[in-house]
Structures are given as C-alpha cells and as structure tokens.
Amino acid sequence: xxxxxxxxxxxxxxxxxxxxxxxxxxxxxxxxxxxxxxxxxxxxxxxxxxxxxxxxxxxxxxxxxxxxxxxxxxxxxxxxxxxxxxxxxxxxxxxxxxxxxxxxxxxxxxxxxxxxxxxxxxxxxxxxxxxxxxxxxxxxxxxxxxxxxxxxxxxxxxxxxxxxxxxxxxxxxxxxxxxxxxxxxxxxxxxxxxxxxxxxxxxxxxxxxxxxxxxxxxxxxxxxxxxxxxxxxxxxxxxxxxxxxxxxxxxxxxxxxxxxxxxxxxxxxxxxxxxxxxxxxxxxxxxxxxxxxxxxxxxx
Amino acid sequence: xxxxxxxxxxxxxxxxxxxxxxxxxxxxxxxxxxxxxxxxxxxxxxxxxxxxxxxxxxxxxxxxxxxxxxxxxxxxxxxxxxxxxxxxxxxxxxxxxxxxxxxxxxxxxxxxxxxxxxxxxxxxxxxxxxxxxxxxxxxxxxxxxxxxxxxxxxxxxxxxxxxxxxxxxxxxxxxxxxxxxxxxxxxxxxxxxxxxxxxxxxxxxxxxxxxxxxxxxxxxxxxxxxxxxxxxxxxxxxxxxxxxxxxxxxxxxxxxxxxxxxxxxxxxxxxxxxxxxxxxxxxxxxxxxxxxxxxxxxxx
Numbered sequence: 001x002x003x004x005x006x007x008x009x010x011x012x013x014x015x016x017x018x019x020x021x022x023x024x025x026x027x028x029x030x031x032x033x034x035x036x037x038x039x040x041x042x043x044x045x046x047x048x049x050x051x052x053x054x055x056x057x058x059x060x061x062x063x064x065x066x067x068x069x070x071x072x073x074x075x076x077x078x079x080x081x082x083x084x085x086x087x088x089x090x091x092x093x094x095x096x097x098x099x100x101x102x103x104x105x106x107x108x109x110x111x112x113x114x115x116x117x118x119x120x121x122x123x124x125x126x127x128x129x130x131x132x133x134x135x136x137x138x139x140x141x142x143x144x145x146x147x148x149x150x151x152x153x154x155x156x157x158x159x160x161x162x163x164x165x166x167x168x169x170x171x172x173x174x175x176x177x178x179x180x181x182x183x184x185x186x187x188x189x190x191x192x193x194x195x196x197x198x199x200x201x202x203x204x205x206x207x208x209x210x211x212x213x214x215x216x217x218x219x220x221x222x223x224x225x226x227x228x229x230x231x232x233x234x235x236x237x238x239x240x241x242x243x244x245x246x247x248x249x250x251x252x253x254x255x256x257x258x259x260x261x262x263x264x265x266x267x268x269x270x271x272x273x274x275x276x277x278x279x280x281x282x283x284x285x286x287x288x289x290x291x292x293x294x295x296x297x298x299x300x
Numbered sequence: 301x302x303x304x305x306x307x308x309x310x311x312x313x314x315x316x317x318x319x320x321x322x323x324x325x326x327x328x329x330x331x332x333x334x335x336x337x338x339x340x341x342x343x344x345x346x347x348x349x350x351x352x353x354x355x356x357x358x359x360x361x362x363x364x365x366x367x368x369x370x371x372x373x374x375x376x377x378x379x380x381x382x383x384x385x386x387x388x389x390x391x392x393x394x395x396x397x398x399x400x401x402x403x404x405x406x407x408x409x410x411x412x413x414x415x416x417x418x419x420x421x422x423x424x425x426x427x428x429x430x431x432x433x434x435x436x437x438x439x440x441x442x443x444x445x446x447x448x449x450x451x452x453x454x455x456x457x458x459x460x461x462x463x464x465x466x467x468x469x470x471x472x473x474x475x476x477x478x479x480x481x482x483x484x485x486x487x488x489x490x491x492x493x494x495x496x497x498x499x500x501x502x503x504x505x506x507x508x509x510x511x512x513x514x515x516x517x518x519x520x521x522x523x524x525x526x527x528x529x530x531x532x533x534x535x536x537x538x539x540x541x542x543x544x545x546x547x548x549x550x551x552x553x554x555x556x557x558x559x560x561x562x563x564x565x566x567x568x569x570x571x572x573x574x575x576x577x578x579x580x581x582x583x584x585x586x587x588x589x590x591x592x593x594x595x596x597x598x599x600x
Contacts (some may be wrong), residue, residue, distance in 0.1 A: 038486035113394035125455025155425025
C-alpha cells in the first residue's frame with residue numbers, strides 16, 4: 001500500500017458524490033408530476049446532503065475490478081434510495097420517533113406520517129426500478145444477481161431484520177451475540193451488498209467477490225461501531241442529528257456493552273481486516289482502502 | 301368463446317390457489333427463525349386466506365401463451381407479497397386506520413405498529429428476492445423485464461402513487477379524472493403487471509403483451525369498481541372486513557361519483573373489453589376470460 005499516500009480521497013469522493021447527486025436528481029420523480037406531495041417527500045429525504053457512502057462503495061467496488069462508475073450508476077443510486085427509505089421508516093413515531101435527520105426535520109415531521117410511510121415505500125420501489133434499468137449497461141444475468149443480493153440485504157435476513165431485533169432489544173440487557181446480529185443485519189448487510197453489487201456488475205470473478213464480501217462485512221461492522229461511538233462522543237452540529245439518543249433509549253450499542261476503548265480497538269481492527277482482504281487487488285482498490293479508513297475516522 | 305361453458309373455473313381456482321398457498325408457505329421465512337416476531341407478522345398477514353387473484357393472474361397469464369404454473373410460481377408469490385405489504389401499510393393508523401382484514405385483526409392491531417411497518421417492508425423486500433429466484437426457471441432477460449414491470453407498478457407511478465392521491469382526496473370533492481387516476485394506479489397497475497409478468501416469463505411476443513396489457517388494465521379497473529360497490533352494498537360477513545367505510549371517510553369512489561347503476565354498467569363494460577382483447581388467444585385464455593367475469597360477480 002505504498003501508493004496510499006498518493007491517493008487523494010477527498011478529491012475522489014467529491015467527484016463521485018457529485019456524480020451520485022446528479023444521478024439521483026435525474027432519477028427521482030419530478031415534484032411537478034402527480035402525486036406532488038409524495039415526490040416532494042421522496043426528494044426532500046434523498047437530496048439532503050448525505051455522505052453517499054453506499055453508492056460510493058458500489059462505484060469503488062466496480063472500479064476495484066476494472067469497471068467504471070457510469071456502468072453502475074443506477075444500482076449505486078438504488079442502494080442510496082434503499083438507505084433513505086430505511087431512515088424515513090426508522091424515524092417514524094412508532095419506531096425511533098426521531099425529529100432531526102441530516103440537520104433537518106425528519107420526513108414525517110415535514111410531511112406527515114402517512115406521506116412518510118408512502119414515501120419510504122415508493123423509494124424502495126424506485127430502487128428496484130433502477131436496478132432493472134441497469135440492464136441497459138450490464139448483462140441481465142449480472143443484474144439478476146445484484147437484485148438477489150440487494151433484496152436479501154434489505155429484507156428480513158438483512159436491514160429490516162436487524163432493525164426489528166434492534167427495536168425488540170431496546171431497554172433490555174443484550175448479549176454480544178444479539179449485538180453482533182443487529183450490526184451485521186441492520187448496517188453491514190447493505191454496505192456489503194453495495195461493494196458486491198458494483199463488483200458483480202463489472203464482472204468480478206468468484207475469488208474477487210469472496211474478498212470483497214469480507215471487506216464489505218468488516219467495513220459495515222466498523223461503520224456501525226463508529227456510529228455507536230459518535231452517538232456517545234460526537235458533535236451534534238457536525239452530525240446533523242441528536243447525540244446521546246442510544247443511551248436514553250436503552251439501545252444495544254458497542255460502547256454500552258464493551259466500553260469506548262474496546263469499541264475503538266475493534267473498529268480499527270475491522271478496518272485492518274478489510275484492507276487486508278484487498279491485498280491482491282492492486283492500485284484499483286485504493287478507493288476501497290481509503291474509504292475503509294474514513295469510516296472509522298469520520299466526525300459525522 | 302363456445303368453450304366457456306366447458307371450463308370449470310371453481311376447480312381451476314381451487315387447484316391454483318392451493319399451489320400458491322403451498323408455495324407461499326414454503327417461501328415465507330420460518331417463525332422459528334430470528335426475528336421471530338417479524339416472521340410471525342409476515343406469515344399472519346400473508347397466510348390468511350386471501351383470494352390470491354394476483355398470483356392466479358400471473359399463472360393464467362403464463363398459461364395463455366403456453367407456459368406453466370411451476371415456471372412462474374416465485375413471481376406469482378412475489379406479487380401476492382407486494383399486495384399483502386400494501387394492505388398492511390394501508391391499514392396503519394396513520395393511513396386508513398383499519399382494524400379488521402380478511403376477518404381478523406389487522407397486522408398492527410395484532411403485532412403493534414412498529415412490527416407492522418417492518419413486516420410490510422420485509423414482505424416488499426422478499427417479493428424482489430422471489431423475482432430474482434425466478435431466474436432459476438426463466439431466462440435472466442425476462443426476469444429483468446418482470447422486475448421493471450413489477451417495481452413500476454408498485455411505486456409512485458403505480459400502487460403507492462394511487463394510494464397517495466387516494467389519501468389526499470379524502471373528504472374533498474373529486475373529479476372523474478382524479479378517480480380514474482386513483483383506480484388505475486392504486487389497483488389496476490399491479491393487476492396488469494400480474495398478467496404481464498406471467499406472460500413475459502413464458503415468452504409472450506409483443507402483440508400478445510399488448511393485448512394482455514389492455515386485458516389487465518380493464519380487469520384492474522373493473523375490480524376496483526366492484527370493490528367500491530361491495531363497500532356500499534356488500535355483506536361484511538362474506539368480505540371479512542367492514543363495509544360503508546369509504547363513505548364514512550369521504551373516499552373517492554365510483555358509486556359516490558356516478559351512482560351504483562352507472563358503476564355496475566361500467567364494470568361490466570370493462571369486463572367485455574377485457575374478454576374482447578383475448579380474441580386471438582384461443583382456449584388457453586379461458587382462465588383469463590373466466591377470471592374477468594368473476595371479478596365483477598364476486599361477493600367478497
């Protein structure tokens with residue numbers, strides 16, 4: 001990794017986040033088109049300056065095996081829509097009852113609960129439309145493989161399943177196994193699917209997919225631990241949302257179970273593992289390596 | 301249609317509904333598997349004796365062009381999961397606030413609101429897993445085409461969009477255009493996608509798809525008009541849900557706008573149009589013809 005110092009992550013991210021934001025702007029339904037209120041809510045929650053970690057990982061996953069961003073852009077945006085959908089539903093009064101997200105009122109605060117539920121549903125549907133659209137630039141077999149990956153990572157054996165166990169565990173003593181289950185499903189599954197989707201679309205072989213699967217899982221877990229740590233130690237102004245909310249809710253978190261220091265050590269260890277998994281990828285995987293480090297070093 | 305009298309619709313439906321129920325039972329996640337509560341809710345709402353109209357239409361759509369039920373079963377079940385997901389979310393307190401569905405307490409009454417929201421989300425995700433799985437018995441290109449059809453029919457340009465305008469219109473005077481928009485999107489879009497998905501998987505040509513698209517749209521609209529009529533005139537014991545709720549909510553319905561007689565005439569006219577669209581299909585389309593008639597003659 002002698003070239004790591006030569007790689008300019010900030011410039012890389014700036015460019016790709018701009019591509020993703022432009023593509024999302026283009027893919028999302030128009031506010032002038034009926035039903036306007038639904039489209040306003042979908043755009044409000046999606047186009048609100050997120051980090052775009054997942055779409056960047058789709059792109060970087062493709063690049064790591066010689067693909068190009070333009071080839072995978074519909075799927076990159078699809079996964080961001082799924083992430084946004086999950087945030088909207090998780091913020092609902094019946095679930096986390098959060099009122100602030102990315103520095104702005106949450107979707108249901110801004111548009112009402114009915115619209116927020118349906119905006120989440122519509123974003124989820126749009127995500128799968130976009131995956132289908134990726135067949136314009138990639139073979140159908142690969143698109144179907146991506147469909148399976150992303151659907152599994154979103155549902156009961158992925159994100160939604162993790163969120164369910166997270167809610168069930170609130171206010172209860174949680175063991176390490178359950179915490180691991182929550183993190184792997186709620187967060188790591190979709191992050192892993194992001195890297196893999198990009199790689200699949202770009203024609204990765206089985207060995208590459210195996211390495212990227214492990215990379216994605218490690219980065220996903222590290223991301224969630226870092227998130228838990230930010231909820232304890234973070235600056236709400238930099239994060240655009242409240243801190244201390246996990247403890248107040250009796251949420252199962254890494255620092256609550258293992259303490260801040262052990263959590264930090266585990267996050268850094270996971271990043272090392274992730275980077276190690278990329279040892280045979282050469283320079284093309286520099287973005288993935290740099291993103292792995294960023295995940296635990298971010299401030300929001 | 302001289303063979304119409306020879307076709308035994310009840311026997312046909314009994315068999316296919318059994319196949320669909322068995323496949324749903326198999327495809328749905330186990331209640332013993334974590335997160336149990338989520339899986340209980342998913343199974344409770346799906347395995348509750350629905351009419352299975354949409355999966356039957358997927359099968360009948362395939363059969364009309366020479367395909368077989370076993371070939372399209374994952375997609376048939378996928379569309380039933382999407383239908384169930386939409387019922388769960390529509391029943392939520394923030395939307396229609398319904399407490400009875402198919403003769404039993406609605407999902408949020410039985411399992412709580414958070415679980416109901418997530419069960420809907422998980423069913424939606426499972427649906428797309430199933431569509432991906434249909435690549436085991438059909439070419440990937442056709443699966444991608446089905447994915448696009450189903451995702452579009454579910455989202456803002458389909459079911460969810462129709463539901464949004466339906467909610468927005470409650471208690472307001474609604475013109476014929478808006479009512480048509482609601483019916484086409486909320487109900488007809490997914491019914492049309494059902495017939496088309498089966499036909500696409502079975503290798504229908506463009507001309508056949510055009511005819512089946514028109515069939516699906518007519519049957520979908522007729523179904524919604526019949527639904528509106530049942531809400532005015534139906535027997536709650538046969539329907540397993542309350543009647544008179546549309547009027548109480550000031551919902552936009554066909555009978556409210558045009559009266560009961562004109563609504564009935566329009567529904568029958570749509571069925572004729574649907575059957576007419578199948579004129580070149582021969583005996584293989586008998587099930588589709590019979591289902592079209594059933595849609596306006598049902599009692600629940």
